[in-house]
Amino acid sequence: MNQSNTHCLMCARVALLLQEDGHPFLIHKFQHSVFVVGDHQFFRGYCMLLFKEHIRELHELEPIVHSALFTELMIAGRAIADTFQPWKMNYSCYGNVVPHIHWHLFPRYDSDPDRQQVPWHHADKFEKHMIDEAAAQHLATQIRSNLILSQS
Ligand SMILES: [Zn+2]
Numbered sequence: 001m002n003q004s005n006t007h008c009l010m011c012a013r014v015a016l017l018l019q020e021d022g023h024p025f026l027i028h029k030f031q032h033s034v035f036v037v038g039d040h041q042f043f044r045g046y047c048m049l050l051f052k053e054h055i056r057e058l059h060e061l062e063p064i065v066h067s068a069l070f071t072e073l074m075i076a077g078r079a080i081a082d083t084f085q086p087w088k089m090n091y092s093c094y095g096n097v098v099p100h101i102h103w104h105l106f107p108r109y110d111s112d113p114d115r116q117q118v119p120w121h122h123a124d125k126f127e128k129h130m131i132d133e134a135a136a137q138h139l140a141t142q143i144r145s146n147l148i149l150s151q152s
Helices: 010-017 063-084 120-129 131-144
Strands: 027-031 033-037 045-052 088-092 102-108
Touching: 010 027, 010 033, 010 045, 027 063, 027 131, 033 063, 033 131, 045 063, 063 088, 063 102, 063 131, 102 120
Parallel strands: none
Antiparallel strands: 027 033, 033 045, 045 102, 088 102
């Protein structure tokens, strides 16, 4: 445990979130991951789940860890769905740019005419929907109130 990489942006972000209990973007610290509000809200309720260790591939995890991480992902996804009642949840895990396991959780809405496309279809608009700390804290509080942690 506690593997980290000093050159990794995701490791730095995880370290900051783990240090600060009241970080405005923090929703919840799970055993294996950290659940945070996304930096942009083009899709209202967009969040990320960051694995705590610097590991690149899901298949490199011990079986007991990947099943626990999947449970954490499902708890996070359900909380977003219960908060925003989306048409569909999208779960993305790539790591091509930052080689550290992280998930993007995108609620998709009926109102999106391109909802059958991947979320990245709108990536050029994300920057215009960056949120400040107050907005992040508000969303984090809303989503946290819908976390059902009994299965973790
Ligand atoms: Zn890392």
